[in-house]
Amino acid sequence: MLVSLIPSLDYDFCKRSNKYGFTSKKLEFEVDLKYFGKQNRTPKAKITKELFEYKNIDENEINTEKLISIQTFINFASLKxxxxxxxxRILLNSLFLSIVTGFRSTEIIMLKKDCLIEKPILDLQTNKPISVNDKVQYMLGIQYYGAKGAxxxxxxxxxxxxxxxKSIIQDTLKITERYREHLVYLRQKNLKDLLPKGIDEIPDDLIELDDLIDHLFISRKRTRGRGxxxxxxxxxxxxxxxxxxKTINDGTGELKFYSKKTLSKFIKSTANYATVEPQ
Structure with a gap:
């Protein structure tokens, strides 16, 4: 007898039924969702799965002490x-994603902004998408570049x-939007300097200190005032x-002006580009 309705419930149902002999024939469990292929398992994972089946070990009961509790996850969520x-916030989102998916940090860092893919679950009889309450049911996937040459x-x-x-990915995209736009702008001008678009759009070469507040510097404490x-x-x-x-005394104070060349040198000085990363 073949059972394939709700995977999480069917597996437990089949296991218990076979144990107590409720049916005349042994129940078999099968997941019939399309696109949920075995090719997504790594070779090591396949070997491990086969070993579990050979030794009659329940994979869900392995290393349970290493799993985090619901309360621990809630504590992580409260860090937001x-x-x-x-x-x-970006770092915390990366932590959440690694907990949910098991990704390595390098795999999360290399995710593209369009990494999410959706594929509808097809009915095996009609080969059409399955709908529940007029909503198409789909499987959500994350396209990523596996570490260690995977x-x-x-x-x-x-x-x-x-x-x-989806909320983690969308929140991260929202946070990084202006940073991505800045990088695109720098590439468009062939990285001749690192000045932001707001500074480049100022026609004068000399920029007064006040104009740097909104274009080059961002203060976390807005209550401090402009001064x-x-x-x-x-x-x-x-x-x-x-x-x-250049400095000019306007009678009420001293106005300080900085050239675009000086500002560009300052931006470059904030990072140590000569640092050699450890192998």
Missing amino acids: NFCQSEGE GERIHWVEPSSTTLV GRRDAILNVFKHAQVKPD
Whole structure:
């Protein structure tokens, strides 16, 4: 007898029925979802699965002490309220994705913005997409580049985790949108300098300190006021030994101007490009 309705329930049902002999014939379990192919298993995973079957070991009962609890995951999720920067939010999203999918950190870093793929679940009889309440049922996959030379692969997400995975990816795309736009802009001008578009669009070569607040520097503490943010920029310039190219006394104070060349050199100085990464 063949049973193939709801995978998570059917497997448990078949296992218990065969154990107590409720049916005249032994029940067999089969997942009939299309696109859920065995080719997605790595060779080592296939060998492990075959060993489990040979030794009659339940794969779900292996190394359960290494699995995190629901409370632990909730504690991780609560960290979102403590993120103070966009970088921390991106890092937390990466942590969530690694917990849900089991991806390595390098595999998450190399994900493309269009990594999510959706494929409808087809009815085996009609070969048409299955719909529930007029909504097409689909399987969600993540296209990624596997570490250790595994190449391009697809990780099929558990149905119960599809909403979470989509929200993680979409939130990360929203956070990184302006950074991606900046990188695209730098490539369009062949990386002749690292100045943002807002600075390039200023017609004058000399930029007054106030104009750097919104285009080159972003303060987390908006309540400090414009004067406070000017002082913060001057403090950064002081430590980086960046001096103004021109100063003008307007009667109320001293206006400081910086050339685009000076600003470009400052941006390049903020990163150590000569650092050799460890092998």
